[in-house]
Amino acid sequence: MRILLTGGAGFIGSYLSESLLNDGHIVTVIDNLSTGSRDNIAQLENNERFKFVEGDILDRELMLKFVRECDCIYHLAAAVGVKYVLDNQLGSLITNVRGTEIVLDLAHVFKKKVFFASSSEVYGKNGGLKSFKETDDRILGAVNISRWGYAFSKGFDEFLAVAYHRSRGLPVVVGRLFNICGPKQSASYGMVIPRFIQQALKNEPITVYGDGKQVRSFMYISDAVVAIKAIMDKKEAQGEVFNIGSCQSISIADLALNIKTLSNSSSQICFVPYAEAYDNNFEDMFYRVPDISKIENIIGQFSKLKLDEMIKEIINHYRGN
Numbered sequence: 001m002r003i004l005l006t007g008g009a010g011f012i013g014s015y016l017s018e019s020l021l022n023d024g025h026i027v028t029v030i031d032n033l034s035t036g037s038r039d040n041i042a043q044l045e046n047n048e049r050f051k052f053v054e055g056d057i058l059d060r061e062l063m064l065k066f067v068r069e070c071d072c073i074y075h076l077a078a079a080v081g082v083k084y085v086l087d088n089q090l091g092s093l094i095t096n097v098r099g100t101e102i103v104l105d106l107a108h109v110f111k112k113k114v115f116f117a118s119s120s121e122v123y124g125k126n127g128g129l130k131s132f133k134e135t136d137d138r139i140l141g142a143v144n145i146s147r148w149g150y151a152f153s154k155g156f157d158e159f160l161a162v163a164y165h166r167s168r169g170l171p172v173v174v175g176r177l178f179n180i181c182g183p184k185q186s187a188s189y190g191m192v193i194p195r196f197i198q199q200a201l202k203n204e205p206i207t208v209y210g211d212g213k214q215v216r217s218f219m220y221i222s223d224a225v226v227a228i229k230a231i232m233d234k235k236e237a238q239g240e241v242f243n244i245g246s247c248q249s250i251s252i253a254d255l256a257l258n259i260k261t262l263s264n265s266s267s268q269i270c271f272v273p274y275a276e277a278y279d280n281n282f283e284d285m286f287y288r289v290p291d292i293s294k295i296e297n298i299i300g301q302f303s304k305l306k307l308d309e310m311i312k313e314i315i316n317h318y319r320g321n
């Protein structure tokens with residue numbers, strides 16, 4: 001198949017591109033390199049079935065050309081990362097909302113199937129210690145608290161995708177990704193595991209934002225790629241939203257401790273108030289772990305690597321092993 005992958009020079013997109021090439025597909029990546037990089041796809045560029053186009057999903061004419069030529073689309077391009085989105089507020093909303101609208105509209109015009117990468121951020125600060133199900137309510141913060149803009153934009157995209165399916169029959173699958181981690185993930189835009197590991201390997205303070213009691217789950221990139229491809233292939237998944245993540249949860253303070261131990265680091269673990277890390281208006285969610293029974297009922301078990309194994313893999317990568 002000829003596959004169009006937006007955001008394919010990013011962390012997840014580059015692994016997904018590689019996997020789709022290994023499956024024998026022809027892959028075209030469109031990416032504006034805002035948070036992605038050519039290095040992420042360097043090993044793919046010699047493959048004659050791979051093509052990289054430096055361009056923007058907001059460029060409708062460019063997108064029209066490549067959507068028309070492909071058989072299906074994985075739409076991953078987005079403004080990503082808490083820090084990046086806070087630093088680029090308007091541009092992030094425009095990319096995530098208008099860009100996705102362009103992708104879905106063109107997919108409808110040319111009758112192409114789409115996978116849309118949403119985010120667990122859409123659950124917002126819905127409290128409690130319960131794992132999130134796709135049908136759960138969402139509670140997002142006020143408009144003066146900028147971090148919620150990303151959650152609103154991804155949530156709007158989900159509604160748009162599902163409406164294109166219901167009103168116009170677009171075959172679209174929405175994956176609500178929880179934290180995904182792996183070697184090529186950048187530490188620059190607010191992602192916690194690469195930041196902690198880099199700090200630990202330099203024996204610098206590991207900086208935990210807030211009190212560290214916030215609970216998260218992390219899934220390894222290879223497991224995420226398996227899930228994304230498998231759910232995209234299922235007819236019964238069309239028009240549906242699926243959590244994609246790991247159920248193994250950990251507090252961020254314990255994550256810092258695990259990383260310090262597994263890397264034999266002498267780093268101190270320091271707690272930095274949110275106001276210092278971001279701004280005075282920052283809000284965080286306490287507990288964010290998925291219920292993945294809906295997707296597992298369709299594609300089977302896919303979350304295989306345990307957190308300590310993931311951390312070791314990423315540490316080895318940074319050490320150059």
Ligand SMILES: NC(=O)c1ccc[n+]([C@@H]2O[C@H](COP(=O)([O-])OP(=O)(O)OC[C@H]3O[C@@H](n4cnc5c(N)ncnc54)[C@H](O)[C@@H]3O)[C@@H](O)[C@H]2O)c1
Pocket residue numbers: 006007008009010011012013030031032033034035036037055056057058075076077078079080095099117118119120176177178179180181
């Ligand atoms: N990594 C995670 O844990 C995670 C969690 C939830 C959701 N997601 C979603 O998965 C997708 C991929 O995320 P990632 O972690 O690989 O991030 P990433 O930043 O590495 O990848 C996003 C890519 O999109 C590109 N991009 C951004 N704006 C663009 C535009 N206007 N036109 C063309 N390209 C553009 C960037 O250059 C980058 O290569 C995103 O949609 C993100 O919201 C990721």
